[in-house]
Amino acid sequence: MSVPPRSACCWQAGTAACGDAKDNKASAAAPAPKLDTDKLSADEIQKQAKDALATASSVRISGEMNDADGKMTMDLALDTKGQCTGTMSVPGAGKFEIISDGKQSFLKPDTDMWAAVGGPNGAKAAELFKGRYLTGFESDDDFKSFSSVCNLTVLSKQLVEDDDDKSTFTKGSAGTVNGAKTFSLKAKDAKGEESTIHVLVEGKPYPVRIEKSGGKESGQISFGDFDKPLTVQAPPADSVIDFKKFKELQGA
Template identity: 40%
Template sequence: MLSKRSVAASVLCALLATGATACNGDKGGPAAASAPASARPSASPVPTLAVDTLTADQISEQAHAAMAALASVKVDGELTMDGSKLAVHLTSDKQGNCSGTVASPEVGQFELRHSGSKTWLRADETTWKKAVAKEPGATAQDAAIAAELFKGRFITGGDTRAELAEAAMMCNLIKGLFADDSDKGKEKIAKGSAGTTNGVKTFGLTVTTGDGENLTLHVATEGKPYLIRMEQTQGSEPAAFDFSEFDKPFTVQEPAADQVVDFSVFEKKVKKA
């Protein structure tokens, strides 16, 4: 059985467990959220991607370059990790700042904001109670303390708190998905077909990674060759991401002081209980 101190320290880990796993994984896996209408990458007149004359690798390289050059992007998606589904709706910029929501059936939904070195999380009462209940040694009193203390509030834990650092890693969407060339040369890319994805004219690519995973990429053929959708439908961990709001001005609103409570306050209250 965990001590009171251990229970308090584990609550935030439980809340973030699914998100941290998805963030630290290398699969970059994509599942599907509804496609935002704002996915259109640019307005007319626009250049057209020459899919007939370009090779699959060349199309992929152009898409990679376009995404890596973005200042900000919105990602809506769902992925499966270790049998658990994680729904993500986040807007992120190139500096790793972000805001949005992350949810899993096992825990619930929490709002995430990250700016610079500061991270804030806000969850509802049900989510907190689920998070506490998952911890060995936790009591109904622990759950009640967390639910009441964090009701309608964001939690923060200082710049050095490991759990919040892991949550902030979810904000590195652009760096993690589009700036990593570690698999370059190990992938096999094949052409697919033209179509429409989220209201945008696209061309499909099938990518077989060095690990043997198959991904389908839907690249915009008008305007900049942004990646509109990425999906993995095969295997036990399907996933998909939809991308939109390319380079849209984005700022993170820092919560008001009276809406924030430090996680250490909860640790102290649980220790005294």
């Protein structure tokens, strides 16, 4: 699935150290594999896309989805080590910034989210903890779902797979997404929801965009920065509060 590396001499000493022109041609990197959209069925292409996403060591996921509860937005970079950074909004619960270094998660809610999760003291919490990150909330039933957004395996699976997993895929057409060559797949489930998945045709067949319409959900989610190393730093200690202080305020 990945591009074979160039020979060791080219990496270590440059192309001049790799011999004559004939040797240079022989040692050149092999072309990226291409998705045979003529030979493969729609289901086979869809499976390759899912499998490719499942093997990604990191990815950036961004976009928005609308349903009966409202609009959800996200812009998250995350990896298989549990690291992530970005923002997400939840219908009826405001917006938050999240940082995870793989060991500890930090959540910075906006005013609307503080009001939604803070109960009678939501407004007070919003003012008291304004601009600060919560940590230590992973075991709380109301908050632990927030830390799960940093789980690349779970989140990508939720976004790519349909709820009933009974969609019928058909081939779409060749196109481009952000300048990259793609091939689209169309799907329609029993509830009438239509989906379009745009898959890269050169290199690993990653899904780079998912569009939904016609059902309970509509919108677009994009995937990018595949396998790009992610470096995350925890926020400064003076901008972090322990979740226990928040719970104490709730009980006040």
